[in-house]
Amino acid sequence: MGRRRAMGREVEEDEDEYDFDELQSSGKRLKCGGSEEDQSENPLIPGSFFYPMSPTAFVVCDALEPDFPIIYVNSVFEIFTGYHADEVIGRNCRFLQYRDPRARRRHPLVDPVVVSEIRRCLEEGVEFHGEILNFRKDGTPLVNMLQLKPIHGDDGIVTHVIGIQTFSEAKIDLNRVSYPVFKQTSYQQCDLLGGNPPTNAENSQTSDVCGILQLSDEVLAHNILSRLTPRDVASIGSVCRRIRQLTKNEQVRKMVCQNAWGSEVMGTLELMTKRVGWGRLARELTTLEAVCWKKLTVGGAVEPSRCNFSACAAGNRLVLFGGEGVNMQPMDDTFILNLDAANPEWRRMPVTSSPPGRWGHTLSCVNGSSLVVFGGCGRQGLLNDMFVLDLDAQQPTWKEVLGGTPPLPRSWHSSCTVEGSKLVVSGGCTDAGVLLSDTHLLDLMTDKPVWKEIPTSWAPPSRLGHSLSVYGRTKILMFGGLAKSGNVRLRSGEAYTIDLEEDAPQWRQLVCGGVGSQNAVVPPPRLDHVAVSMPCGRIIIFGGSIAGLHSPSQLFLLDPSEEKPSWRILNVPGQPPKFAWGHSTCVVGGARVLVLGGQTGEEWILNELHELCLASIADVDT
Numbered sequence: 001m002g003r004r005r006a007m008g009r010e011v012e013e014d015e016d017e018y019d020f021d022e023l024q025s026s027g028k029r030l031k032c033g034g035s036e037e038d039q040s041e042n043p044l045i046p047g048s049f050f051y052p053m054s055p056t057a058f059v060v061c062d063a064l065e066p067d068f069p070i071i072y073v074n075s076v077f078e079i080f081t082g083y084h085a086d087e088v089i090g091r092n093c094r095f096l097q098y099r100d101p102r103a104r105r106r107h108p109l110v111d112p113v114v115v116s117e118i119r120r121c122l123e124e125g126v127e128f129h130g131e132i133l134n135f136r137k138d139g140t141p142l143v144n145m146l147q148l149k150p151i152h153g154d155d156g157i158v159t160h161v162i163g164i165q166t167f168s169e170a171k172i173d174l175n176r177v178s179y180p181v182f183k184q185t186s187y188q189q190c191d192l193l194g195g196n197p198p199t200n201a202e203n204s205q206t207s208d209v210c211g212i213l214q215l216s217d218e219v220l221a222h223n224i225l226s227r228l229t230p231r232d233v234a235s236i237g238s239v240c241r242r243i244r245q246l247t248k249n250e251q252v253r254k255m256v257c258q259n260a261w262g263s264e265v266m267g268t269l270e271l272m273t274k275r276v277g278w279g280r281l282a283r284e285l286t287t288l289e290a291v292c293w294k295k296l297t298v299g300g301a302v303e304p305s306r307c308n309f310s311a312c313a314a315g316n317r318l319v320l321f322g323g324e325g326v327n328m329q330p331m332d333d334t335f336i337l338n339l340d341a342a343n344p345e346w347r348r349m350p351v352t353s354s355p356p357g358r359w360g361h362t363l364s365c366v367n368g369s370s371l372v373v374f375g376g377c378g379r380q381g382l383l384n385d386m387f388v389l390d391l392d393a394q395q396p397t398w399k400e401v402l403g404g405t406p407p408l409p410r411s412w413h414s415s416c417t418v419e420g421s422k423l424v425v426s427g428g429c430t431d432a433g434v435l436l437s438d439t440h441l442l443d444l445m446t447d448k449p450v451w452k453e454i455p456t457s458w459a460p461p462s463r464l465g466h467s468l469s470v471y472g473r474t475k476i477l478m479f480g481g482l483a484k485s486g487n488v489r490l491r492s493g494e495a496y497t498i499d500l501e502e503d504a505p506q507w508r509q510l511v512c513g514g515v516g517s518q519n520a521v522v523p524p525p526r527l528d529h530v531a532v533s534m535p536c537g538r539i540i541i542f543g544g545s546i547a548g549l550h551s552p553s554q555l556f557l558l559d560p561s562e563e564k565p566s567w568r569i570l571n572v573p574g575q576p577p578k579f580a581w582g583h584s585t586c587v588v589g590g591a592r593v594l595v596l597g598g599q600t601g602e603e604w605i606l607n608e609l610h611e612l613c614l615a616s617i618a619d620v621d622t
C-alpha cells in the first residue's frame with residue numbers, strides 16, 4: 001500500500017497505484033513511488049514510459065490560494081513526468097514547461113499562445129482543452145494533451161482545478177527554436193524615449209519614470225504586451241522604438257488577438273493571417289479601414305430555382321439546404337460551395353439520406369464542420385425536428401437528433417451557435433400564426449443532447465424574422481423582426497441581449513445611444529435582415545424589409561459590449577448586393593461575409609453571390 005498526498009493530507013491508497021516497471025512489462029500490480037520510503041526502491045526511470053494503454057495522469061490545484069498550487073498528483077503523473085509528489089506539491093504546474101528543473105523560464109518552444117489561453121481560461125473559470133509542450137524532469141520533451149476542469153463550490157466559486165494530462169512522445173528537434181526567443185535589445189539599441197542608450201546618470205534619473213523599460217524583452221513581451229488588447233498594443237507601441245519593435249513580433253500579435261477574440265475565432269482566422277499577418281488583421285478589423293463589397297463569381301448553380309432556403313458556412317465551405325420551390329414545393333436538397341477550391345463551384349451534395357423538404361427553417365454550423373437543420377415549414381405543416389450533417393464524414397449523411405422534448409414546431413424563427421456546439425433557437429411563428437417569444441438551447445457536444453428551454457422571467461416581445469448574433473463568447477444579441485406590440489405586429493428596431501454564462505440568464509433590452517451622442521444613428525426597424533458577428537464582438541446589420549424605405553447599401557455597426565453602445569453607419573465602397581430582404585449570409589474564414597439570395601420585391605435572387613470583405617486578403621507587407 002502506498003501513500004499519496006491529497007488536499008494537503010497524506011492518504012492511503014491501495015487500489016490506484018501503478019508501478020513503473022509493471023506498467024512496462026507485466027500485468028502484475030506493484031507499489032509505486034509515492035511515499036518517501038518508496039522512492040529509493042522504485043526510482044522513476046526516465047525514457048521508458050511509453051506504453052500503449054495510457055492511464056491518465058492528473059493533478060488537483062487549489063484555486064483559492066494564489067497561483068494555483070498543486071495539492072495532489074496521482075502516481076501516473078509522477079511516472080510520466082519523473083517528478084515525485086513531494087517535489088511538486090505547493091508549486092504551480094508551469095514547471096512542466098521548463099526543460100530543466102532549475103530553469104527559470106519556460107522553454108522557447110512552448111507555445112506562448114497556448115499558455116495565454118490557459119491563463120484566460122483559469123481567470124474566467126472555464127474549461128481548457130489543448131496541446132502544450134512539456135518536459136520530464138530529465139528534460140525529455142512530451143506532448144501534453146491537457147484538460148483543465150474547474151470545480152465549483154456550493155456558492156459557485158471555483159475552489160479547485162483538476163488538470164488531466166495525456167502525455168505522449170514529442171518528436172521535436174529541441175535545437176530548432178521556431179518560436180523567436182527575444183534577444184535582449186537592451187539599451188545599446190534604443191533609448192528610453194526612442195533614441196540613445198542612457199548614461200548612468202540618466203539611468204538613475206529616468207528609473208523612476210520608465211522602470212518598465214528596465215524589464216527584459218521577454219518579460220515585456222510575454223507578461224505585459226501579450227495581455228493587452230490590439231488597441232492598447234497599438235498605443236503602447238508609440239512609447240518608444242524598443243516597445244514598438246516588440247509589438248511587431250508575430251507571436252505577441254497573435255496572443256494579443258487571442259485575448260481580444262478568443263481561441264475559437266483565432267482558428268478560423270488562421271488561414272487569413274498567413275497572408276496578412278496578425279498585426280495587420282487586428283488593425284483592419286478594429287478600424288474597418290479595408291472593408292469593401294465585391295461581387296463573387298463562382299461556377300455551377302443551385303438548381304432548380306427556389307426561395308426561402310437557408311445557407312450557412314462551415315469554415316471555408318458554404319452549404320445551402322432546402323427552400324421553397326415552384327408551386328410552394330418544399331425542397332430537401334443540399335448544395336455545397338468550397339471556397340478553398342482553385343475554381344469554386346456550387347455542387348449538389350450526394351447525401352445518402354435527407355431531412356424532409358422545408359422552407360423557413362434554420363441552418364447552423366456546430367463543432368466546426370457539422371450543420372444542423374431545425375424546424376421550418378414542410379409538406380405536412382410546421383416542423384420541430386432536427387438533423388445533423390457531418391461534412392467531414394466519408395459519406396455525408398443527414399442524421400436525425402431526437403433531443404428529448406423539442407421546442408414547438410415553428411418557422412421563421414432564428415438560431416445561432418454558442419461556444420461551438422450549443423444550438424440556440426428563439427421565436428418564430430406557429431401553425432396557428434401565433435408569434436413565439438421562447439428561447440431553447442441544445443448542446444450537441446453531449447452524448448445525448450436534450451433540448452432545454454432557457455427560463456427567463458422576462459423575454460422580448462414575441463417575433464419572427466429577427467436575427468440572433470453571438471458576441472463575447474456566450475452572449476447573444478437579438479435584433480429586429482416582426483414583433484407583437486399589443487394587438488398589432490410591427491417591425492422592430494430594438495436590440496436585446498442575454499448572457500448564457502450567467503447562472504440565471506436573463507434577456508435585457510439594450511439601450512443603444514442615439515439621441516445626443518455624436519455620429520450615432522438608429523437603424524430603421526426591419527425584419528428578414530442580415531446580422532453578422534465580427535471576430536472582435538461587433539455586429540453589422542443591413543438589408544431586410546423596412547417600411548417604406550429603400551436604403552439599399554446602408555450598413556449599421558454596433559459594439560454591444562460597450563458601456564453605452566450606439567449604432568453607427570459604416571460606409572463601404574465597392575459593389576454591394578441589390579437591396580433585398582430574406583438574404584442569407586455566412587461568414588467564411590472569419591472575415592469574409594458572403595451574401596446570397598433575397599427578395600428584391602420583383603424577383604428572388606438565387607445564384608448571385610456578394611462578399612463583404614472585413615479585411616484585405618491580398619498579399620501585403622505588414
Ligand SMILES: Cc1cc2nc3c(=O)[nH]c(=O)nc-3n(C[C@H](O)[C@H](O)[C@H](O)COP(=O)(O)O)c2cc1C
Nearest residue numbers: 061068092093094096097118119132161162163165
Ligand atoms: C490544475 C492545473 C493543472 C495544470 N497542468 C499543467 C500541465 O500539465 N502542463 C502545463 O504546461 N501547464 C499546466 N497548467 C498551467 C500552468 O500551471 C499555468 O497556469 C499556465 O502556465 C499559465 O500561467 P502562467 O502564464 O502564469 O505560467 C496547469 C494549471 C492548473 C490549474
